[in-house]
Amino acid sequence: MDDDVGTRDTPAEVDATFRTLRRVAVGYFVVFLLGVAAFPVLTLTLDWWSQARLVGGMSPGFLVAAFGLYGFFAVLGIAAARLSSAVEHRMLGEAAQPADDTVDEEDAR
Amino acid sequence: MTLASGLTLTVVLALVSVVALVMRPRGTSTVDFYLAGQRVGVATNAWAICGDYFSAASFLGVAAAVYATGLDGAWYAVGFAAGFVPVLLFVAAPLRRFGEFSIPDFLGRRLGSERVRLVAVGVVQLVILSYLVPQTVGSGITWELLVGQGVAGLSPYATGIVVSTAVVAALVSFGGMRGTTWTQAVQFLLLLGALLWLAATVIGEGFHYGDAVEQISTAPLGNPAPDGGLATEPNALHPGEPAVFGEPGARYDVLGQIALMVTLAMGTAGLPHVMNRYFTSPTGSAARTTTVWVLCLAGVFYAVAVMLGTAAREIVPGAVADNPWLDELTVDGVLTVPEHALPVLGRIYGGDAGLGVVAAGALIAVLSTIAGLLLAAAASWGHDVYERHLNPRATQRQAVRAGRITTLVTAGTAAGIGLVLRPEAFAASTPSIVATMVTWAFAVAGSALTPVFLLSIWWRRTTAAGAVAGMTTGVVVVIAMLTAGTVADGSPWPDLLLAPTLLAAPLTTVVTVVVSRSTAPPPDVERSWLIMHGTAADRHTQALARLVLAESRRRRREVRRARR
Numbered sequence: 001m002d003d004d005v006g007t008r009d010t011p012a013e014v015d016a017t018f019r020t021l022r023r024v025a026v027g028y029f030v031v032f033l034l035g036v037a038a039f040p041v042l043t044l045t046l047d048w049w050s051q052a053r054l055v056g057g058m059s060p061g062f063l064v065a066a067f068g069l070y071g072f073f074a075v076l077g078i079a080a081a082r083l084s085s086a087v088e089h090r091m092l093g094e095a096a097q098p099a100d101d102t103v104d105e106e107d108a109r
Numbered sequence: 110m111t112l113a114s115g116l117t118l119t120v121v122l123a124l125v126s127v128v129a130l131v132m133r134p135r136g137t138s139t140v141d142f143y144l145a146g147q148r149v150g151v152a153t154n155a156w157a158i159c160g161d162y163f164s165a166a167s168f169l170g171v172a173a174a175v176y177a178t179g180l181d182g183a184w185y186a187v188g189f190a191a192g193f194v195p196v197l198l199f200v201a202a203p204l205r206r207f208g209e210f211s212i213p214d215f216l217g218r219r220l221g222s223e224r225v226r227l228v229a230v231g232v233v234q235l236v237i238l239s240y241l242v243p244q245t246v247g248s249g250i251t252w253e254l255l256v257g258q259g260v261a262g263l264s265p266y267a268t269g270i271v272v273s274t275a276v277v278a279a280l281v282s283f284g285g286m287r288g289t290t291w292t293q294a295v296q297f298l299l300l301l302g303a304l305l306w307l308a309a310t311v312i313g314e315g316f317h318y319g320d321a322v323e324q325i326s327t328a329p330l331g332n333p334a335p336d337g338g339l340a341t342e343p344n345a346l347h348p349g350e351p352a353v354f355g356e357p358g359a360r361y362d363v364l365g366q367i368a369l370m371v372t373l374a375m376g377t378a379g380l381p382h383v384m385n386r387y388f389t390s391p392t393g394s395a396a397r398t399t400t401v402w403v404l405c406l407a408g409v410f411y412a413v414a415v416m417l418g419t420a421a422r423e424i425v426p427g428a429v430a431d432n433p434w435l436d437e438l439t440v441d442g443v444l445t446v447p448e449h450a451l452p453v454l455g456r457i458y459g460g461d462a463g464l465g466v467v468a469a470g471a472l473i474a475v476l477s478t479i480a481g482l483l484l485a486a487a488a489s490w491g492h493d494v495y496e497r498h499l500n501p502r503a504t505q506r507q508a509v510r511a512g513r514i515t516t517l518v519t520a521g522t523a524a525g526i527g528l529v530l531r532p533e534a535f536a537a538s539t540p541s542i543v544a545t546m547v548t549w550a551f552a553v554a555g556s557a558l559t560p561v562f563l564l565s566i567w568w569r570r571t572t573a574a575g576a577v578a579g580m581t582t583g584v585v586v587v588i589a590m591l592t593a594g595t596v597a598d599g600s601p602w603p604d605l606l607l608a609p610t611l612l613a614a615p616l617t618t619v620v621t622v623v624v625s626r627s628t629a630p631p632p633d634v635e636r637s638w639l640i641m642h643g644t645a646a647d648r649h650t651q652a653l654a655r656l657v658l659a660e661s662r663r664r665r666r667e668v669r670r671a672r673r
Contacts, residue, residue: 008645008648009639009644009645011635011638011639013643014638014639014643015638017642018638025198025199025567028198029194029195029199032194032198036187036370037367039366040357040363040366040367043346043357043363044363050356050357051356053323056317056320056322057320057321057322057323057324057326057355058318058319058322058323058355059322059355059356061180061356061357062322062355062356065183065184065187066183066318066412066415067412070412071408073190073191073193073194073404073407074401074405074408076194077193077194077400077401077405078401080197080198081197081397081398081401084202084397085394088394088644092643092644093644093645093648
């Protein structure tokens with residue numbers, strides 16, 4: 001366990017960040033599940049999905065399995081990572097300091 | 110062995126050995142040996158994770174699955190790639206921030222229990238062995254293909270297992286995590302290079318992906334049958350109709366497709382050799398960014414592998430007339446062993462050199478995965494058992510030596526089992542012992558480890574008793590379902606039994622939650638939360654890195670001034 005934990009993260013700050021990050025992770029995971037689960041649902045319900053021909057001779061289903069889902073995972077991953085990092089940056093540490101600094105400055109005045 | 114094959118093999122082994130030698134650990138501490146000093150950069154770690162993760166099952170197996178079952182085979186590729194989405198969302202950053210040596214170490218410290226640590230060691234070893242043995246079998250098969258000759262009276266298959274396991278065990282025990290990281294990174298780049306070369310060659314020779322899918326989807330999908338002819342694949346989605354290459358149904362019904370996806374996607378977060386790599390990142394943020402890189406690289410790798418499986422299906426039948434050596438590998442233009450799809454494409458377009466490049470790629474995939482698995486085994490035996498229980502007063506030197514000895518013993522055990530498990534002995538009961546055992550590893554990891562892992566990171570109330578009960582339930586249910594699926598004929602849900610995570614993971618979760626609710630959580634859970642979900646340590650590391658960078662720039666400026 002890394003014992004070198006800075007003192008600037010208070011339990012309240014970390015708890016708020018944890019709850020926000022959990023919402024972000026669960027939200028993106030639901031999108032991930034919907035994206036993946038849509039494939040078998042469309043296969044069963046929509047003939048166009050398996051039998052239409054779009055690019056060259058590929059059906060929409062083949063296109064999604066061959067390229068689309070990897071792109072979907074990458075975009076989802078980039079968006080989730082950016083949002084999670086932004087949440088941590090705004091709610092913890094240096095970016096959380098200006099509020100305290102402001103208070104200090106106001107106190108000083 | 111042709112000159113081209115021998116040259117390829119020599120170059121690959123020499124390159125990997127030189128990298129391991131140059132990048133050997135600089136210190137003798139366990140942090141250096143197991144975690145490469147926790148200073149592995151984002152790109153290097155992403156390449157190394159890919160080298161670790163893309164085994165022969167990814168390199169040869171995905172193309173083979175697509176070749177044999179069309180669109181349904183692509184689900185292996187999608188499942189392997191999808192596994193890193195849960196890792197990114199739930200595991201990477203908090204796992205690194207907690208900063209341990211292994212999965213058992215993480216669970217043991219987080220839940221404050223040595224019993225959890227030891228149960229986790231047992232589960233991790235089960236996963237490692239299930240993953241390691243098929244890799245050694247794969248190395249034997251690849252040696253047969255690439256070299257075709259044995260040494261010291263051994264068969265080519267046995268020689269492949271002994272040589273590859275010995276080389277990797279020596280490199281890992283010598284190079285530790287630092288050397289292994291760089292060899293895996295180089296191995297991944299070579300592997301990706303081999304795949305992209307083959308794709309570029311096939312496209313350059315006039316292959317059109319869309320047209321090929323349309324053309325081979327006009328007839329029912331046929332594969333070699335035991336009677337020596339071709340048999341049309343039945344359609345699992347529309348019984349009574351033949352399966353078609355470009356449409357789903359050649360292998361899985363809806364339940365089977367979902368069960369496979371869940372097993373592969375959940376399993377990744379519990380694979381010890383992949384998760385251990387996250388401990389080598391300098392910060393939690395770096396671990397998260399590394400996973401984004403892995404997701405993008407996996408997308409490219411698997412998309413190309415799926416395309417090449419399609420290319421083999423279209424190209425091989427037309428190539429039989431011009432390539433007489435294909436006669437003994439095919440039945441009416443269809444390969445009898447689907448795993449030959451990529452090597453055959455390599456030989457059609459590149460001759461012996463092309464075959465050498467693809468076979469070397471397969472050998473690289475096997476070697477780099479064996480290396481990661483041996484290190485994970487060393488970390489869990491050497492750190493979690495030897496340092497914590499057998500010799501708690503061990504010096505750093507003794508602990509590192511224990512890790513090295515563990516590496517050699519684990520490699521010897523896996524090689525021994527691989528030598529006994531001749532693939533042809535299992536041909537009647539399973540289409541591929543390699544693919545089957547890798548799926549077992551994903552099933553055990555996803556059912557017994559991943560749920561407990563996720564709950565420990567995201568649910569404060571998780572307790573040691575809950576984790577032990579959950580992991581035990583997961584292992585028992587998975588072994589029972591896999592045994593039933595392998596032994597029992599005529600089961601109504603064969604795909605669910607052979608990809609059991611869909612049922613086993615929720616059971617593990619329920620048992621862990623119920624038992625945890627009836628027991629007291631560890632007393633220092635708030636401290637664990639501060640470390641896992643806070644970023645103070647990340648900021649401290651980044652500030653130190655900025656200072657070091659500024660200092661080195663200042664020194665360079667001073668040196669330049671002094672020279673003037």
